Amino acid sequence: xxxxxxxxxxxxxxxxxxxxxxxxxxxxxxxxxxxxxxxxxxxxxxxxxxxxxxxxxxxxxxxxxxxxxxxxxxxxxxxxxxxxxxxxxxxxxxxxxxxxxxxxxxxxxxxxxxxxxxxxxxxxxxxxxxxxxxxxxxxxxxxxxxxxxxxxxxxxxxxxxxxxxxxxxxxxxxxxxxxxxxxxxxxxxxxxxxxxxxxxxxxxxxxxxxxxxxxxxxxxxxxxxxxxxxxxxxxxxxxxxxxxxxxxx
Numbered sequence: 112x113x114x115x116x117x118x119x120x121x122x123x124x125x126x127x128x129x130x131x132x133x134x135x136x137x138x139x140x141x142x143x144x145x146x147x148x149x150x151x152x153x154x155x156x157x158x159x160x161x162x163x164x165x166x167x168x169x170x171x172x173x174x175x176x177x178x179x180x181x182x183x184x185x186x187x188x189x190x191x192x193x194x195x196x197x198x199x200x201x202x203x204x205x206x207x208x209x210x211x212x213x214x215x216x217x218x219x220x221x222x223x224x225x226x227x228x229x230x231x232x233x234x235x236x237x238x239x240x241x242x243x244x245x246x247x248x249x250x251x252x253x254x255x256x257x258x259x260x261x262x263x264x265x266x267x268x269x270x271x272x273x274x275x276x277x278x279x280x281x282x283x284x285x286x287x288x289x290x291x292x293x294x295x296x297x298x299x300x301x302x303x304x305x306x307x308x309x310x311x312x313x314x315x316x317x318x319x320x321x322x323x324x325x326x327x328x329x330x331x332x333x334x335x336x337x338x339x340x341x342x343x344x345x346x347x348x349x350x351x352x353x354x355x356x357x358x359x360x
Contacts, residue, residue, distance in 0.1 A: 112161035114207045115153065117146050117197070131190075133168040133176070133218070135183060138190040143197055150201025163207035163256055164198040166191070168218065175216040178225050178234040178290070188245045195249035205254030205307075206246070219291040228289075235290040239297020252305040260310040260351065261335040262327070264292050292338050299343040302350055313356045328353040 118128035121139040125131075132138070153159055170176070176183040198206055210219065221231045246253060302308070310331050317323035331353045339347045 112159050112163060112204060113153075114163045114165045115150065115203070116165050117143065119143050119145070129165045130167050130169065132166045132194060133170050133187050133190075134174050135186055136190075137186055138193040140193050140196060143193065144200075146197060147201045150197070150203055154202035154204075161204040161254075163205050163254070164194060164201070164203050165207050165209070166194055168208065168210040169213050170216045170218055171214045172216045175218050178221075178231050178238065184238055184241060188241050191242055192245040192249055195246045195253065198253070199250040205250065205256065208255065208257040211258065211313075219294060221290050231290055232293045235293035236297040236300070239294035240300050241297075243298035243301040247301060247303050247306055250306075251303045252307075254307045254309060256309040256311060256354070258311040258313040258356070260295060260308060260331075261292070261338055262310050262312040262314075262331050262353075264335075264338055296340045296343055299339065299346050299350075302346050306350060308351045309354050310351060311354050311356055315356075315358055317355060324355050327355065 116129045118126060119142050121127055121137060121142050123137075125136045127136060127138045127143060150162075150164070154162055176187065194206065198204075212218065219235075221228055225231045226234065246255065298308075312327050312331060314323075314327065317327060332348075332351065336344050336347060
């Protein structure tokens with residue numbers, strides 16, 4: 112399959128596309144459903160039956176949502192609901208997610224304007240729960256492919272000292288990054304049977320001669336369970352699979 116992108120304007124003349132899902136632009140299903148016949152046609156082509164609809168959660172710094180911004184997160188939630196519906200009705204296998212911070216907005220970190228870290232982590236899990244519900248309610252057996260699920264945070268697993276405690280500078284960084292782990296656990300909270308999560312493990316220099324694929328797969332599928340809340344580990348084992356990106360450049 113391939114990954115697909117889309118673009119249209121809502122009734123206010125605002126552009127709706129894969130880059131505007133996480134923004135204050137409200138997606139309108141009636142203005143986007145014209146893509147469904149095209150998606151269906153593509154999905155029926157030989158070799159394209161596992162095509163995915165692309166979303167990028169990469170806001171600008173000005174568009175970044177504070178973790179306690181209920182209105183902003185509600186718009187994002189409804190936008191993801193529309194995208195999931197388009198993918199399902201279009202006969203696509205699911206969604207491809209890219210959340211790399213190209214614009215340095217630090218959306219999935221805690222910054223000074225967010226609530227205290229303990230409150231932000233709770234809010235992040237809540238937001239993951241909300242976004243997960245929006246996606247899975249529209250597409251219960253979706254394939255949700257992300258370039259990074261927990262592979263983005265697997266470096267934590269090597270951060271401990273012999274005593275088992277994090278160094279202060281490592282802990283400070285880990286706490287800033289922990290909101291993604293909490294967010295992902297929120298998604299797992301509402302993951303239905305039949306949905307699949309694929310971790311793309313987007314690393315550029317993996318080599319079979321060094322057994323990199325084996326080691327990375329082991330980190331994702333085994334060691335990374337340490338980052339999954341105990342109540343979600345069974346779901347993680349059942350639903351998450353590993354995929355390794357290859358770059359011919």
